[in-house]
Amino acid sequence: MGRGKIEIKRIENATNRQVTYSKRRNGIFKKAQELTVLCDAKVSLIMFSSTGKFHEFISPNISTKAFFDLYQKTTGTDLWISHYEKMQENYRRLKEINKKLRREIRQRMGGDLDDLNIKELQALETKMDSSLVAIRDRKYHVIKTQTDTHRKKVRNLEERHANLVFDLLDQQDGIVESEGYYNEAANGASNLHALRLYQIHHPNLVLHHGGRFGSNDLRLA
Secondary structure, three states: OOOOOOOOOOOOOHHHHHHHHHHHHHHHHHHHHHHHHHHOOOOEEEEEOOOOOEEEEEOOOOOHHHHHHHHHHHHOOOOOHHHHHHHHHHHHHHHHHHHHHHHHHHHHOOOOOOOOOHHHHHHHHHHHHHHHHHHHHHHHHHHHHHHHHHHHHHHHHHHHHHHHHHHHHHHHHHHHHHHOHHHHHHHHHHHHHHHHHHHHHOOOOEEOOOOOEEOOOOOOO
């Protein structure tokens, strides 16, 4: 008993539609492969499912590019003409932009000025003044940042040096401690005098509690 005739129309059920598509796609690809082997034919199939999934079959004896080249040669159709025209239009536009930019660079360097009228020269002068202001602002900012950074590094080194000096004087106090109270007091007074002289020559440093030097701001930029 043969199968009944199936009415060709869109399958409404999404699952059934996908299953049918998968089965028939495989059947078509199998037929295309058989044509390639049995008849030495060149076959190309391109398919997109309803979900946008791409499937392709191309005979092993030809590449996709060669297949389309053969199609264009046989039918006299240029598949890439519109794309080529768009590329040419984009190329001309970019070429014109490049030409204007090169001319503007030459004008800012003092060349190619003969064809400019008074308004164009004034506009060029305004652009150059604005560029000069921006360059100066950036330069001053860089210089200030570098200067502040170096100053903070110098203060940090001065603090380290002062603390080393204090450690050295503190060690000397320990050495003379056995010589008696008066020697220790005299040496301590001498050390205090030395620390005060050092602080006078380095006003940015502050003697903290415990005899250590430090600056108010030692964070680097």
